[in-house]
Amino acid sequence: MKQHIRESINWSLGIAVITFVLAAIFTIVSTYALSGLTWAIGTIVVFIIVFIGIFFDMLGIAATAADEIPFHAMASKKVNGSKSAIHIVRNADRFASFCNDVIGDISGIISGTATAIVVLELTVTYNYTDGSVFHYVVSVVFTSLVAALTVGGKALGKSIAIRSSTEIIFQVGRIFHFIEDKFNIVLIKDKKKKRNSKRK
Numbered sequence: 001m002k003q004h005i006r007e008s009i010n011w012s013l014g015i016a017v018i019t020f021v022l023a024a025i026f027t028i029v030s031t032y033a034l035s036g037l038t039w040a041i042g043t044i045v046v047f048i049i050v051f052i053g054i055f056f057d058m059l060g061i062a063a064t065a066a067d068e069i070p071f072h073a074m075a076s077k078k079v080n081g082s083k084s085a086i087h088i089v090r091n092a093d094r095f096a097s098f099c100n101d102v103i104g105d106i107s108g109i110i111s112g113t114a115t116a117i118v119v120l121e122l123t124v125t126y127n128y129t130d131g132s133v134f135h136y137v138v139s140v141v142f143t144s145l146v147a148a149l150t151v152g153g154k155a156l157g158k159s160i161a162i163r164s165s166t167e168i169i170f171q172v173g174r175i176f177h178f179i180e181d182k183f184n185i186v187l188i189k190d191k192k193k194k195r196n197s198k199r200k
Helices: 002-035 039-065 069-076 082-090 092-125 133-163 165-183 191-199
Strands: none
Touching: 002 039, 002 092, 039 092, 039 133, 039 165, 069 082, 069 165, 082 092, 082 165, 092 133, 133 165
16 A cells, blocks of 8 residues: 555656646747747647647546457457557556646646737737737637637547547557557556566
């Protein structure tokens, strides 16, 4: 029990550090990139960031909803990606935490920052000052639109993830298998193998 708690604390601290670093990098990059763009292109960038958050949220939900059994049948036939899919399902809590909490929340924060930059750029383009009625209205409308797309998109993504969890995780497993096979990078470890090695 103590070992389990220790592992959970170590994972939480590790994911917090990763989140801090990624959030800082993505915020700097997105702010720098948006500063030189028109408000129209900036709007497209904001929507892309929102879509990334929705996409990874869907992956996290699919991992928690998926079952190992179909992948075992695929693994017995040596289907590429099936073993990686099994590892994802066995580590669904951590995989979902990374997708939903790290990437999802970072996307939400960055989309908010990017929205503010786009609104400011739009205000300047039409020669309105920051704090004017036009700026206030555009800010409210644009922020509400981004929020609606985020929430609505995640609701749709959850529905798709639950109904098609096996297919989604299998496709992710194929990508993981390709990366591990071509670049020799282990993205996710098998929990059972780790536990068995500790017992020995």
